[in-house]
Amino acid sequence: MTTRRPLATVLLAGVLLSAAACGSGSSATKSGGDTEKVAGSITVFAAASLTGTFTALGTAFEKAHPGTEVGFNFGASSTLARQLTEGAPGDVFAAASGTTMATVTKAGAAAGTPAVFARNRLEIAVPAANPGHVRGPADFARPALRIAMCAPQVPCGAAATKAFAAAGITPRPDTLEQDVKATLAKVVSGEADAALVYRTDVRAAGTAVRGLDFPEAAKAVNDYPIVALRSSGNAATAAAFRDFVLSPAGRSALVAAGFDAP
Amino acid sequence: MRPLLRARPTGGGPGRAPAFLAVPAVLALAFLVLPLAGLVLRAPWREAPELLAGAGVGQALRLSLLTASAATVVCLLLGIPLAWLLARPDLPGRSALRALVTVPLVLPPVVGGVALFTVLGRTGLIGRPLYELTGFAFPFTTAGVVLAEAFVALPFLVLAVEGALRAADRRYEEAAATLGASQWTVFRRVTLPLVAPGVAAGAVLCWARALGEFGATITFAGNFPGSTQTMPLAVYQALEGADPRAAVLLSVLLLGVSVAVLGLLRDQWVNRL
Known part of the structure; x- marks a missing residue:
């Protein structure tokens, strides 16, 4: 599958990097108030429609928090939800609908309440x-x-x-x-x-x-909720990534890709 | 199996199999059988009637049997001549040709589907003129499913028949030709009967492979109930649905039907040969 990356996305990644560099201190300390360090690797399960935006956000996050590594599992939200309820190891779940998110929260796999970070039409x-x-x-x-x-x-x-x-x-x-x-x-x-x-x-x-x-x-507008997962072995970094997506920097990246702000 | 049993009295008595063979053999058997047993155990038998009624299962099963059989016919018509060609010792570049034939075996089926697009899709090399002339394009049609299945299954038939042809005694053909039989008569009355067991084995492998085909089908032919949604695609879709247990049930059903068909065919041949 060859999709050309439009210029906007590339420019956006640059904007993000600088924005993330400025805002990194606050987003790291906000993450739950625990003393755990934001470091190490996390795996984000994200809807297929987030592929471009989240890949760019992941790179920006790694730059903002040196020592972190963000891996992605992109797919249909329903597939990801099933994988997670079957015990797949993930740290963050970003779904393309409330229904698929509910599958995961109902199974008790979410840590906290999902927050809507974008809408798509x-x-x-x-x-x-x-x-x-x-x-x-x-x-x-x-x-x-x-x-x-x-x-x-x-x-x-x-x-x-x-x-x-x-x-x-x-x-x-x-x-x-x-x-x-x-x-x-x-x-x-x-x-x-x-x-x-x-x-x-x-x-x-x-x-x-x-x-x-x-x-x-x-x-027929879809809500995109995000949540950190209970099974995460790296709760501090998972929470920091969630906060990063919800931050103004994350939001402007999503809006630039064509999402609506929640 | 049978010759081994017959050899026993002279081969050192009915002793136990040596541990260095028995242990991995049992492991291999468990590895193959346990997941199937897991499917059967996990299937929601009690809710089976409702689950199966809702999912358009009959339609998918019928389409699967139809397309796998059609793909097998296509493979027989094209594959036996190809196998015959490959079995000629005087064929130039034979090993390279044989390597090409096995490519679909190592190719991920999804890639096979993409490759079919480039040739037979609506914008493909052959597909575009075909579409412009007739308005017909293979993707999203039952014919497209047959094509995808045949592409993936053909090597199984070709290799089985080629092996049989090379093991067959060529002198019968030569004798028939000497006695004045035409080439077509020799092929039909001598060559084919000689390699019939090989053709049968190849056809069964081919059919089984076509029945389980998923990747090339969903990529090239798409997924729509009634026209392109075969059982493996229905299983995949059920996994995404409200009740993933339906997927387990569908899998067991497909497993049961294929084992039953293969068992029936086997009995037929064993009785005949």
Whole structure:
């Protein structure tokens, strides 16, 4: 899968680094007030739609807290939630929906209450040349078009179901993909004429893909909650990373990637 | 198995297997069987009827059996001639060709799916002209599933048949040709019957591999109930769903059906041969 990293993300990483360097002292001491040191490695389980932003945030965090190392496990939030409830070793969980987060909190795997750090809305993605002449959500009902959507079990699929219900449209997808990046990939490769993905994914895909906003997307906005995990062997660093994502620096990175502030 | 048993009286009596073989053998057996037993034990048998009714299981199972069988037919039609070619001792570049044939075995199936895109996808080398001429493209169709499964399963058939062909006695073919049989008659009446057990074994391997295919299918053909969602894809999707136990149940079902089919086929052949 080749997604070009847009210039904005690169610039943003630079902004973040400087912002993080200034704010590092406060975010480290805020993390729970314990005397444990913010150091060592943590693994963050994060929704596929966070891939670009969180990778940049991770690098900024490592710079702000020398001696730390942030690893990521990106995937469908539902997959990550299942992995965590089955005992996968993670330190932080950032989900693309409240439902998938609830799976983890209900299983007693969360340390503390999840905090919403961003919101995301859906957008129609079409190949740059728009071969299917897609103009809005109504085109998703045209049987001649090849349509990719997320499976209803995944947060982006659940949001799509909500948005189409609001628009009064019965979509006719040709494939139900297991996470939002796989759905987008079908448009990037030109196999699908249209897909319903997050606005942030359209932006991250660069020029290969064009995004079409539609009013009903406002009816299906996803909350992104984050929480430190109880099984974490490095609670201080996990809490510091969570705080870093919730900090103004983290928020501006997310907004620059196309997320809405909570 | 049988020749070994027959050899026993002359081979030192019915002694116990030596420990250096028996211990790893038992370990290997446990390693293979215990996870399956775990599936069976963990399956929510009591809620089975509701769970299976909700998941469109019949549809996925039917599609799986249909596509795996179609893929096996494709592999037989294309694979036997390829195996025949590879078995010719005078074929130039034979070892390089054989290495190429085994590539799908070592390729991660997901990569296989991506590779199929580049050739047979809507924007692929062959796929684009095909789409422009006919409006048909393989991705997101049942034909695409068959293609993905055949791509992954073909080497199993080719290698099995090639091995049988090389072990077969060529003199029967030569004799038939000398007696005036045409090449087609020799192939159909002499060569094929000679290697029938090899073809059967290859077809079974091929079918089993196609039935379990996941990565190439979900990448190349997508995932939609009724047209491209085979059982392995349904299992994966059930894992994401509200009740992951349904996935365990589906797995046991697929396991049961495949073992039953293979068992039936085996009985057929054992009786016939």
